[in-house]
Amino acid sequence: MERWWIRPVVRLVLAVALPFLVPLLIAGMIWAMPGDPASNVCPDCSGEGMLQMIQDRNLDQGPLHFYTEWMSSMVSGDFGRSWSFQSGEEVSYLLKSGVGFTLKLFLLGALLILAGAFLTARGWIPRWLKSGIRLVGLLPGLVLSLAAIAVYTVYINPSAMETTWTQVAMGALILAIADAALSGTIDGVDEVIETEGRRRYVQIAILRGEGTLMNILPNTLPGLVGQVRARMLSLLSAAIIIEMILKINGVGELLVVGALKQDFPLVMACTFFYVVISSMMLLLQAVLEIGVALFIRKSPKGVG
Amino acid sequence: MGIKKNSLLAAAGLSAALLTTGQSLNFYEEALPTSMNPLYAKSMVDTRVNELVFDRLYFHSPINNSLVSRLVDQWQMSEGGRAMQLTLKSGVKWHDGTPFTAADVCFTIDAMLDEGTPSPIAAKQREVFAGCEVKEENIALVRFTKIFHNPRNRLGFYVMPSHSFEGNTAISPDHEFSNRPMGTGPLKGNRGRRGVSFNAVPNAHHQAKVPQMSLQEGADPLVQVRTLQNNGVQGIITVPPPYRADVSASDELSLKSYDLRSWWFVAVNTNKKHLSDKRVRQALNSIVDRTELRKLSIGVEEGEQNSPCEFISGPFVQTSPYYNRAVEVQETADLDSALSLLQAGGMRKVGGTWHYRGEPVNLKIGIKASLDVEAPDLLSQVSNQLGAAGFQRQQHKISTDEWNRMVVTGQAEDYDLIIGKWSFGLVEDVNPLFHTRTGGRGGLNIFNYSSTAVDTLLAQFDGARTDTQAQDAYHELHEVLADDLPYLFLWKLDTKSAWQTSVRGNMISAYYYWTDFDSWKYIQ
16 A cells, blocks of 8 residues: 555545535525525515615625635634524624534533443443443434423423523433444444454464553554544534434524525534534544554555 | 432422523513514514514504504694604613614604615605604604605604614614614513523613513424413413413413404415416305314314304404405305306316316415414315315425515415415505505515506505595405405404413503503512
């Protein structure tokens, strides 16, 4: 494998390009939708004021103009104002209010899954518990979320305007255990350890009195990181649904509501948030791959 | 183990109790407001929220129906009836403490007259107002475009603060005012993600006794009622008929009438070739069995006393002075008459299905989704009746957003029939519903219906100098519409609110709901 660096470099390029490409794609989609975007935003408006509003919203000169204006404002932290979800509210304010909840939900969920992976690798999860986790994992997140919000609304906090820690904790737990997220991780880690553990070099290492995990890790780390990234991205997607159902004031819910209400500044900003996270993960994966190749295996040619 | 479990349950119960009690009076609305700027109000929710935050110059007292004002001290006509001089009350302040002056009244009128304000509400007011002049700090001279027989009735707009817009009269819907408005009303409102929180602001003309309120979007009506019964919220603005018995059965809750003057209809797309013939529309009117529909969707049996649902034959509720009692209501189906009308209208039945010019007629029927809560399955029942009569059909639920964006703006032309509801205050102005869409008129004309006869009658109503002239014009309009049928008129359905009995003095005003909010008390 002479060209070990190709994959990490592709990832690096994607990580940099995605935050620019995805908003462009969305801007294109706004114009691809049926009807004229300018009149879609306020169909019953008319007169000079309507023309001014179209100009203010950068809808008067096509998708490229809309995109460049949005990007240049975004650089200075200005994401514009909400058109329809909370008309007149600054999108940056809405985004700020949602980022914390989404990150808490996501990180708590991810932490539970990573803890599951670690405990499995150490062999600390008993078989009966694994069976239990697999059983609960068969339930869809949607069903668990609906049940959770029913309990929350009727018994805990029926008139909540603000998101509470209870909602976030419920959401994170569902995120981790539903749809086989945790059980899939546990099974995956088990399988990797079992398969890799049968290799000759590991057997020899064990005979030498060394630990299994420390020997398999350098060989499996790049692959594992890739799997973790994919798992984290699917967690982020699932978090959107959970935010919607559990009424968590996160970015995912903003994205869905913004899309339903054709609030494009909001949609652009929320999508940008997710793209940045995705890019950061790609970046992390690329750096880890390079690091493992150069410093752990010390023989880049061997890395696939 | 048992003790531990009980302790946990007790702790959970205590936490729940602590969380659900507080100073705030919480209630469920049908939806969240689309905008809190009165110039961009689109729904009844928006109107109700505006009533809490702002003051109208003039309004009808919910107690004796007289025209009164909290802002105007004296008024007098001038310039031969084309202008009115208003002397404002002293001591009234905006929520930030800035004094309310004549400049604010003139600013609001100027903003409505400014072509740079792309508001459909403002566009309509441009037909009424010619300008406004600040005579003194507390005196404004309002000029009208013509002499109106009831000029003070025309001053029912919400007054907005000049200083919030720095005097710029071109008001955009994107201004932050739409989200954090400032008024002179009893409460200051702040829109959040899940609702609107209100805080009382004492003023010379308002002394609200409820210090805090919160509006939340009601979801499933059953959940709303259960939450109300558990005291999770203290009120629900609209309780659908099927759930009213549940509310009535509780000693802790009371049902309150809300006079919304709302009526239900099936709008017919007269621009579709197969529906352009009046006889076809009359046939549809004969196919629709209103008695059966009412029974199946609202649960009212034939001949039931005190029914919440009253049939109508035109665009007014039966208690309206504009309702023409000479026009008969079609209560049940008349399929024989429908058959002959359809044939006369060019329809042919082939293999049990109606065809028009050789093509089977497939009716695309929509309903405003929120109405499906009030009258469950109405869409399916209407569709079933048309299906049984030999029409192919497709059913669609229309979201509130789509309704505001497409239906009321006349852009839902792919539909054949749309089931909806209109609500009115004391002034039942149906001109925007039926006038040809031109020059800012016909702003709510769903299928861009156009009829010279109807436009003439609407102009007669607009130009009426006396109540009798206005009534005559609308009586005739009722008759013409009942014959031409751009709408199949269904019924008036009572609107009821439910409140905890701990909420006292809660007089509900017609249409605006919160006009007398100062008398509301919440005793915990």
